[in-house]
Amino acid sequence: MVKAVLDGGRSVVALTGAGVSAESGVPTFRGKDGMWKKNRPEDLARPDAFAAHPELVWEFYNWRREKMGQCEPNPAHVALARMEKTLPNFLLITQNVDGLHARAGSRKLMEMHGSLWQVKCTVCTHAREDYSALPALPECPVCGHLLRPGVVWFGEPLVPGVLKVAIDQISKADVFLSIGTSNLVQPAASFYQLAKDHGAVTVEVNLEPTPNTGFMDFALHGQAGDILPELVT
Ligand code: BJW
Numbered sequence: 001m002v003k004a005v006l007d008g009g010r011s012v013v014a015l016t017g018a019g020v021s022a023e024s025g026v027p028t029f030r031g032k033d034g035m036w037k038k039n040r041p042e043d044l045a046r047p048d049a050f051a052a053h054p055e056l057v058w059e060f061y062n063w064r065r066e067k068m069g070q071c072e073p074n075p076a077h078v079a080l081a082r083m084e085k086t087l088p089n090f091l092l093i094t095q096n097v098d099g100l101h102a103r104a105g106s107r108k109l110m111e112m113h114g115s116l117w118q119v120k121c122t123v124c125t126h127a128r129e130d131y132s133a134l135p136a137l138p139e140c141p142v143c144g145h146l147l148r149p150g151v152v153w154f155g156e157p158l159v160p161g162v163l164k165v166a167i168d169q170i171s172k173a174d175v176f177l178s179i180g181t182s183n184l185v186q187p188a189a190s191f192y193q194l195a196k197d198h199g200a201v202t203v204e205v206n207l208e209p210t211p212n213t214g215f216m217d218f219a220l221h222g223q224a225g226d227i228l229p230e231l232v233t
């Protein structure tokens with residue numbers, strides 16, 4: 001049924017979250033295995049945590065860069081990369097910063113919370129892609145001030161331009177997929193509402209119900225890596 005809906009969609013937008021990378025061995029943000037040392041990721045992914053303890057926050061990000069560098073895309077990433085080839089108008093919006101969608105071949109992709117592989121200066125405009133092992137407190141090569149991860153923390157605006165494109169595309173979509181996200185973080189958690197307001201069919205794929213499940217036209221419960229390959233030709 002959902003496959004028929006997708007195949008009939010002229011314009012499909014998929015939103016993904018940490019659950020889509022769970023089967024690659026990437027810990028989810030809020031799952032049981034989400035703890036890092038004695039810290040919850042939500043307590044570290046914040047500007048105030050970085051201001052107070054930059055070495056601790058960099059240690060957390062360097063650990064994730066190393067760990068995620070060893071992870072491989074799974075069948076869920078591959079199925080989503082395939083959808084952009086088989087569906088006429090497809091956009092993938094991810095909250096993930098692990099880069100696995102791009103590694104699986106997705107190109108019509110927006111990383112709305114940035115990337116673990118971007119670093120930027122806390123003072124000047126220097127920003128770069130960087131896959132190297134970074135020192136504990138990396139310094140800007142231009143002005144000498146502290147660098148920070150190129151990700152979006154709580155209270156910060158999304159990656160420039162992303163919200164406008166997301167709103168435009170979601171408003172035009174006839175199918176909206178929400179995959180592997182707890183739907184607890186805004187504005188991503190409200191995207192389904194925009195899709196629904198414009199008449200899209202909404203589909204959720206998750207191991208368990210989320211606050212949005214009751215508002216979806218279809219809710220598929222299970223592993224994204226099992227369900228998504230079934231939805232794509
Ligand atoms: C599986 C599975 C399998 C497992 N198969 N499923 C409106 C109301 C209230 C608050 C706000 C609001 N608007 C903004 C806010 C504040 C805030 C917010 O949302 N707070 C909430 C906590 C309430 N939002 C923001 O601050 C955002 N900024 C913003 O809105 O700016 C406005 C602004 C404008 C102009 C100037 C200034 C500001 C920014 C949010 C940034 C979020 N950043 C993080 C960290 C990124 C970097 C990093 O990774 O380190 O993004 S937080 C973290 O949560 C990360 C994730 O992308 C994000 C979402 O998590 P996700 O992906 O849903 O993961 P989990 O772990 O929660 O869920 C995994 C799911 O997968 C579970 O459901 C599992 O069941 C499932 N699953 N295995 C399928 N195999």
Ligand code: ZN
Nearest residue numbers: 121124140143
């Ligand atoms: Zn600088």
